[in-house]
Amino acid sequence: MGHKMHQVTDKLNVSESVISKSTFNDVNMSKTSFRNANLSKALIDGVNMANTVFSDVNLSGVRFENVNMSNVAIKNANLAGMKINGVAVSDLFAAYTAAQNA
Helix, strand or coil, X not given: CCCCCCCCCCCCCCXXXXXXCCCCCCCCCCCCCCCCCCCCCCCCCCCCCCCCCCXXXXXXXXXXXXXXXXXXXXXXXXXXXXXXXXXXXXXXXHHHHHHHHC
């Protein structure tokens, strides 16, 4: 059975719960923390994640489509097999290194 919540401004703390197959629509979740959360096969669409930090996250097999990644910084990441617009990132780095050494 679904529960509807409207205009709630207090904090909602959920721990050790299963809320799979839930839908959050037109929800302000700014400054929300997700810790030890399983979001596998989640659909994240029409979401503003500006200035969000991802730390110790498994993004293997994830697809980013029609995303604005301006000013994104990637640090200490395993980029094996990663492609940008169909081009392997390892090839991009190799081309960059070759151009810098030319």
